[in-house]
Amino acid sequence: MQPETDIVSALRLAGVTVGLVCFVTFYVQRRLHPLFAASAVMFLAFSLSYLDHLARAFLPGLPASHYHRIHMVAYAASFVVLPAFYLKYKLLRNLRHEVTRAELARHGAIPLIAGLCALIGALIPSELLVEAQQETVPAPLPLWVMVSIGSLMILEPVAYLQWIFYTILIAWTHWRGRAELKRRFGSDARTESAWIYAMVLVLCIYTSVVMVSFVLRITAGTAILTPAFDGVMVLAFMLLVAINSLRQTPGPIGWTSGKPPTQGANGAGQKYSKSALAAEHADRIARKLTAAMRDDTLYRDANLSLTKLAQHINASPNYVSQTLNEHVNRSFFDFVNEWRINEAKKLLLENPEDTILAITYEVGFNSRSAFYTAFKKETGITPSQYRRHEGATQLRSNTSSGLSTRHA
Numbered sequence: 001m002q003p004e005t006d007i008v009s010a011l012r013l014a015g016v017t018v019g020l021v022c023f024v025t026f027y028v029q030r031r032l033h034p035l036f037a038a039s040a041v042m043f044l045a046f047s048l049s050y051l052d053h054l055a056r057a058f059l060p061g062l063p064a065s066h067y068h069r070i071h072m073v074a075y076a077a078s079f080v081v082l083p084a085f086y087l088k089y090k091l092l093r094n095l096r097h098e099v100t101r102a103e104l105a106r107h108g109a110i111p112l113i114a115g116l117c118a119l120i121g122a123l124i125p126s127e128l129l130v131e132a133q134q135e136t137v138p139a140p141l142p143l144w145v146m147v148s149i150g151s152l153m154i155l156e157p158v159a160y161l162q163w164i165f166y167t168i169l170i171a172w173t174h175w176r177g178r179a180e181l182k183r184r185f186g187s188d189a190r191t192e193s194a195w196i197y198a199m200v201l202v203l204c205i206y207t208s209v210v211m212v213s214f215v216l217r218i219t220a221g222t223a224i225l226t227p228a229f230d231g232v233m234v235l236a237f238m239l240l241v242a243i244n245s246l247r248q249t250p251g252p253i254g255w256t257s258g259k260p261p262t263q264g265a266n267g268a269g270q271k272y273s274k275s276a277l278a279a280e281h282a283d284r285i286a287r288k289l290t291a292a293m294r295d296d297t298l299y300r301d302a303n304l305s306l307t308k309l310a311q312h313i314n315a316s317p318n319y320v321s322q323t324l325n326e327h328v329n330r331s332f333f334d335f336v337n338e339w340r341i342n343e344a345k346k347l348l349l350e351n352p353e354d355t356i357l358a359i360t361y362e363v364g365f366n367s368r369s370a371f372y373t374a375f376k377k378e379t380g381i382t383p384s385q386y387r388r389h390e391g392a393t394q395l396r397s398n399t400s401s402g403l404s405t406r407h408a
Contacts, residue, residue: 009057011231012050015238019047022242032317034099035091042084046238048077069122075152076118078159079111082166082203085241089170089196110162117151124148160211167203170196195244202240206233285323288313289335299339302366306332340364341378344371348387356383 026040052071124145174196213225292298292312310317324335340363347359357368365371375383
């Protein structure tokens, strides 16, 4: 291989490796929440979509028929990546959302059609493929071969249009749900959602270049999409999704609005109607959660997730989430922030020389704006107002006590 080809292949191999590692990570957690299942499908589809490039780079001796079948697998997988990514993002925004069959049908229609066409295309004998690629075909091709090749050619621009559609859909969904994300995330929503903007930017650049390149290839016989650019964008895409997906996993479980689950006729939450968590077990978990916050000050960890908390008390994340929602009547987000705010109120009065920003980080928040929002939600006033008001009240109380003592 040429040096440029070596670099491109290394970039693609790195991206696919990241995808496979993430696939395994999310696959083993798929039963915890549909979010993980959607993530596993997305990463697997992405890895499979680059199999043909890697096969030609690292397995140059394979027969042409093998390359063709691998290409058909990659072709079908490329239609799955963004629909799965969109469902993953939608579940991340609202973990109580259930992916219905109708929704799967809407987002899976084009990938299913592409998969069927690729399956039929993979059955084309290699000698017929050679004839189809020649400018002068010595004999008419069988009808099913011509239909299969024609379908695959028609679906190629559909794939590019699909990427454009989902890029716009993800951007619009994120923009519309900014307020919801701000309420659900324990830190500044702008920081937490910055990766979405970065992802949309990468998708916009990549999709635009691919679409322009496709049009130029059809009309002028030239293309602007180089292998090096493709490799760099692929790796950037995978790293953005992988780093942030793993950082948020499985922390999103338990990010609810703080409202109690819907009650059924038997008084149990419908969400946990099939749970085996007994009341005694839930009481033990609740006591451990309180001890973890009170004695171990786990809330000071700015990256605390439900899984970290569950591991600390040696309990199932699902059971911890259920205990918080049904027995503590708090979401994970509100439960942790309550401890942070109580600690902050104490520090604001006991350490008047400390800045509010320093206290923000000390109690576990990772941004000033997130701290102010949570503090005002809990107390109705800002940290500065609390320090002034409560400090003055304490001063008057101490002065009154001193005067009373002297008179006595």
